[in-house]
Amino acid sequence: MxxxxxxxxxxxxxxxxxxxxxxxxxxxNSRSAADIVRANVFTRFNAIIGALFLIILVVGPIQDGLFGFVIIANTGIGIVQELRAKRTLDNLAVIGxxxxxxxxxxxxxxxxxxxxxxxxxxxxxxxxxxxxxxxxxxxxxxxxxxxxxxxxxxxxxxxxxxxxxxxxxxxxxxxxxxxxxxxxxxxxxxxxxxASRFALVHSELRGGISQLLKYITWMMVPAAIGLILSQLVVENNDADEAVRRMVAGIVPMVPEGLVLLTSVAFAIGVIRLGRKDCLVQELPAIEGLARVDVVCLDKTGTLTEGGMDVTEVRPLDGAHEARIAQVLRAFGTAEPNPNASLQAIIEAYPPMPDGAGSWRTTGTLPFSSARKYSGAAFAEPDGARSAWLLGAPDVLLAEGDPVLADVERLDREGLRVLLLARAAGPLDGPDGPGPDQDGAARDARPAALVVLEQRLRPDAAETLGYFAEQNVRAKVISGDNAVSVGAVAAKLGLPGAGHPVDARELPAAEEERARQVADGTVFGRVTPQQKREMVGALQSSGHTVAMTGDGVNDVLALKDADIGVCMGSGSEATKAVAQIVLLNNSFATLPSVVGEGRRVIGNIERVATLFLTKTVYSVLLALLVVCWQVPYPFLPRHLTLLSSLTIGIPAFFLALAPNRERAKPHFVRRVLHYAVPCGLIAGAATFGTYLLARRHYSGPGSLTAETSAATLTLFLIAMWVLAIVARPYTWWRVGLVLTMGLGFLVVLATPPLQHFFALKLAGAVLPWTAVGVAAVAGVLLEVVWRRAARRLSPSSS
CATH class of the missing domain: 2.70.150.10 (Calcium-transporting ATPase, cytoplasmic transduction domain A)
Known part of the structure; x- marks a missing residue:
């Protein structure tokens, strides 16, 4: 050296x-502040809304430009929340x-x-x-x-x-x-x-929203062109009025808040998990863990704590206990960077004071997970030279060696057993000590068994129980002896732990190996490359796999898994490839991550239904207006009011609410199954009321009365959709829906607000007709919703 x-x-x-x-x-680990501002401000839809807002500022009045201020507020909220998430990430990154x-x-x-x-x-x-x-x-x-x-x-x-x-x-x-x-x-x-750290892992949620936005853009272009032309023809005597109603038709087609709320929901998740010392290095990893159906666990550091205790040292072949103690003491001083097993030996056999009777180290063979043993050569105080090995008994001893029977019995008790053996040959020979290909002993003479007891994590059993309740299969994949690992897993109540599999006995055929990996629960003597292959085998079977670990032997598997989870005390290499780092080293934090993912996925699906329902009925209304050659029924202020009360405000609260529903696949298909029929019903019913109102009212101010009747129908239907989306009801969700309804009643009952929003119900016939149309539409909504729910239920898919 x-x-x-x-x-x-x-x-x-x-x-x-x-x-x-x-x-x-x-x-x-996170975007810069400038990137966050740029991503939230300079979007395609903000550009569309901004241009329309400038048009309204020209033609007036200002109340028809309220949608512009709403966009500014929503964008500001998105920026603030992402900056808070960035600060949390950066602070946690410094810790880790x-x-x-x-x-x-x-x-x-x-x-x-x-x-x-x-x-x-x-x-x-x-x-x-x-x-x-x-x-x-x-x-x-x-x-x-x-x-x-x-x-x-x-x-x-x-x-x-x-x-x-x-x-x-x-x-x-x-x-x-x-x-x-x-x-x-x-x-x-x-x-x-x-490929920077912020390059996002695959996110079905974000990918699905991008796909939806693509569909919406295709629908918007023809609808907007037709609406612009028709309004200029219909309102040829009042160009400003035509422009206002054209803007009113285009603005609600844009689901601008959906993208912002998704970013906010992810950002809030990062902040919440940050308070639990959980560093989410890639935001959609929160979502990914919620979709996981197999969790692969490394025993050491995940199910067990880092520390171990020496419970017994058993001399073999007549070896003297005093000499064994000297060798173990020397082993402890030979390795400057002891692993957990050797640290336990050092605590049990500390170095002699002042180096009395010390052995001088002349060579070392560091421990590696692939080799599964370490070695050290010493010059003893009397001048003799010796070389010793410390590692897995079933690796160092030939198959059938009688010592292995005792080892197996201790393994079944969940104890960890190391073999101390005398090496006759050099430590750095081309083949190294241990059994040869035929299983015959080669330069490894057993001297003692060192029995270690591992410290179980107090929260491991509860966390495994949580995954079992959530139908997430837990598999323990360890480099330790399979029987020992199975005994530890059995103590924690893991189903299937009684049938551990030795990875060295897995079949070579890829299909058969994949089947055994899928069926098994506990695997021992797994090499780092085999861990990687097991993750790949599970993924090829259609599973979404999370891998936890903290050692360098876990790096390859963590890198290939859908979600890699590392303990904060893990190696730097492990933390570098993991998407989630548990800085508090607590396996019990994982349910919190799963819960956050489910909250984000479930709630964004709810609010996406609200936003896309609005988009569908807006496009349908625009097409019907073009076909019937009538003025667009709404001004921008009307739809700003409706969107705020039935979508914008409630969506913000629903997106951040607790949600423990299981994450379901096919985000786009699920949302469209609900939103498209709901939007078609809302648009058709609203336009029907509008046509009835055009026949009923005449004279000056008739357009305001017609608009008011149509607005009432659309509001009631949109509230019905909100009431469906808010299920299952809790006190605050019921209160949220009632508050939004009360807000609309206040507008209708307050003269200054009536004037500001140009809403005034005339007579009794049409307002009650509007209510009746909305009631019929509500019944249709319930039928459609229940049929869609049955089609999308797991039992029917």
């Missing part, structure tokens, strides 16, 4: 900072940010990633991510996984002089490298600019 170096001096660091040779890569260790002035210190300068000596330990490019100067069994860069899953052994690429991570050993490329010149930063 290369002699340690002291790294840069403080003066050299200051000099490089002055030259700008710093790792100044901007944070990629990688803090690499650099050596400066001969001392090792942790600094932010952005604090690295060119030439810094960066130290590496298992699980660390290489945050900049560099050249290895120290290596002690340093193995690096470059699969995120090259796609090759096999770890690469690095020696002094080898190149390290940012984006790779350490799976075994330790070392240090000199930073040769920092900031935007580093390889990972160049990749990030091509």
């Amino acid at each position: 290369t002699q340690p170096r002291g790294g840069l001096t403080s003066a050299e660091v200051s000099e490089r900072i002055g030259r700008g040779e710093v790792n100044d890569v901007p944070p990629r 940010e990688a803090r690499p260790r650099v050596r400066r002035d001969g001392r090792s210190t942790e600094i932010p990633t952005t604090g690295i300068v060119l030439g810094d000596l960066v130290e590496l330990r298992p699980g660390d991510k290489c945050v900049v490019d560099g050249e290895v100067v120290e290596a002690d069994g340093l193995e690096v996984d470059e699969s995120l860069l090259t796609g090759e899953a096999e770890p690469v052994l690095k020696r002094p002089g080898d190149q390290l690429m940012s984006g790779s991570f350490v799976v075994a050993g330790s070392g240090a490298f000199t930073a040769t490329k920092v900031g935007r010149e580093a390889y990972a930063a160049q990749l990030a600019e091509e």
Whole structure:
């Protein structure tokens, strides 16, 4: 191993900072404030609404331009909520940010990633991510996984002089490298600019809304053109009136609030989860976890806590307990970066004071999840030399070895068992110690069994129960012994835990392997590549898969899963590829994430129905007006009032309400099944009332009376749709619907508001006729809604 170096001096660091040779890569976990403002303001529909608002400012009066102020308010709300979500994300990202260790002035210190300068000596330990490019100067069994860069899953052994690429991570050993490329010149930063962190994971919700907006645009163009021409012909004596009614026909076709409310709902979800120390690195991951039907769990760090306790050390083949204790004590001092198992051994066998009777380490073989054991060579106090292995008994011993019977019994009790064995050959031989291909023992002589008890997470059983209630299958996929993993899962009440599967016995045939993965619940002795293959097998069977984990052996599977969830105490490499990081290390936070996803999906489906119903009836009214060659029945102020009371205000509250309904697929199909018939009924009924009013009223002011009657019908039908969408009723939902109805009555009963909104019901016949038409339409709405619900129910699909 290369002699340690002291790294840069403080003066050299200051000099490089002055030259700008710093790792100044901007944070990629959220959009900038400018991007958020731009995305909310400069939209296609805001451009349409803005142009129409300017037209109304020219022809007047101002009350017909109220829709413009509503758009400004909605856009402002969207910007504020997304900025709040950005601040939450940024604050949480600082907490969960990688803090690499650099050596400066001969001392090792942790600094932010952005604090690295060119030439810094960066130290590496298992699980660390290489945050900049560099050249290895120290290596002690340093193995690096470059699969995120090259796609090759096999770890690469690095020696002094080898190149390290940012984006790779350490799976075994330790070392240090000199930073040769920092900031935007580093390889990972160049990749990030091509596909930044904010590049969204697949979102059926956002994709569905985009698809709906495409349909709406196609409907808007011909309807708007026809409406413009017809109103100019019909109202040829009053061009301003024709323009006002033309604008009134186009504005409600635009579901501008739907996009904003979706962004707000996601942003509120980020803020709520942020309060629970849950970092959502990609917003639609909230939605994704709500759609998951299989959760793959890594046992260590997810079902069990990081710490373990040594409960027993069993000497084998006549080995002396005192000597075993000396070896275990030496093992603890040989590894500078102990994993949880070795840390438990160090706590049980701490180093001797003042190094009395100490053994000198002459070589090490770091632990790796693929190898499943570690090794160390020592020079003993009496001058003798020895090499020892510590790892999985079923890997180090030949099949059928009598010791494995005791191991299996301990595994069934949920205990973790390590084998301490004497290695006769060198640790770094081409084949390494352990059994050969025929299962015969090769240079591994058992000395003792080290029995460890794992600490179960107190909240794990409750969380597994939650997933079972929600019909989400939980599968435990671990690198540990299958029987031991099954025993731990059984203690937590996981169904199917009594039949664990050893991944080494999975069939080679892809279809058969996929079937066993789908049927099994607990899998042990799973290699990192097998974890990845299992996730792929489940996805190929049509499952939406979430993968949880915290170790470097989970990275490949986390990257390929639909949703990757990492513990905050996990390795930097794991946190880099996960969409969700549980900074509080609590598995029990996952139900909260699922709940937020269901709230967003269910509520956006509700409000989407409201918005699209308005779009459908607006397009239908425009087409009917063109065909009948009559004035458009409404002014912009009428539809602003109706939209605010029946859609805008209630949709805001409904979008943010609690919702525990299961996430359902086919968002676009579901919304259109409800919205299209409802919109057609509303448009046809409203136009029917309008035609009746045109026959009933005559003389000056008749147009106002006709408009008022049509407005009453449309309001009552829209309220009926709102009442359906608000189900199941709670006190606040009933109060919301009644408040909106009361608001309309206040307008009708208050003379100044009547004048402002140009609404005045004349006589008794037509107003009651309008109510009767709305009642008939309401019955049709109920029939249509129930039929659509039956067609879309899971039992009929």
